[in-house]
Amino acid sequence: GDKVKQSPSALSLQEGTNSALRCNFSIAATTVQWFLQNPRGSLINLFYLVPGTKENGRLKSAFDSKESYSTLHIRDAQLEDSGTYFCAAGPNSGGSNAKLTFGKGTKLSVKS
């Protein structure tokens, strides 16, 4: 099975609403990165997490290494939030980015 499982695989939101994306890990992750792939194709880093929580504007992410999951909360969704969100798990805090395992992504569409 998938080592990094993202849910849901696709999501449609009305502008102004809130939602949460989730990653479950079947590997021993000690770091998590969240990315948004924009329509041009580039992945933009949203968060780099060790266990705990981070917030940036309307986005908030949490990583629980003991329960092996991470969440990305989107508050007051805007049209520009549309795209595919990827999480990537790092196997240890001293490891390089070369050891990242990516999930398959959550495709988010925000509609007006």
Added chain:
Amino acid sequence: GGIITQTPKFLIGQEGQKLTLKCQQNFNHDTMYWYRQDSGKGLRLIYYSITENDLQKGDLSEGYDASREKKSSFSLTVTSAQKNEMAVFLCASSITGVGNTLYFGEGSRLIVV
């Protein structure tokens, strides 16, 4: 800020052909990476390089060669293009070390006819 430039954006080749993708970064990052993205799948690492002239294999290196000609550039060669290799190839870079995130280019789409 910096930028990662991938060329070409679309690469069309024939089956069996040797095809090369190029990547340039002006972040002055030590480490560069090539990932393959297939539709509906996560990114998989092909090759990475931690410094000029260094090469390290990723999970998907078979059928590919790479070259880190200088710190700012990293190229990827598909040694014999196959139709099942049509995918988007993403180049990334980062500072080497803990807590340093990846910065990505916009991708190059490989089309094999």
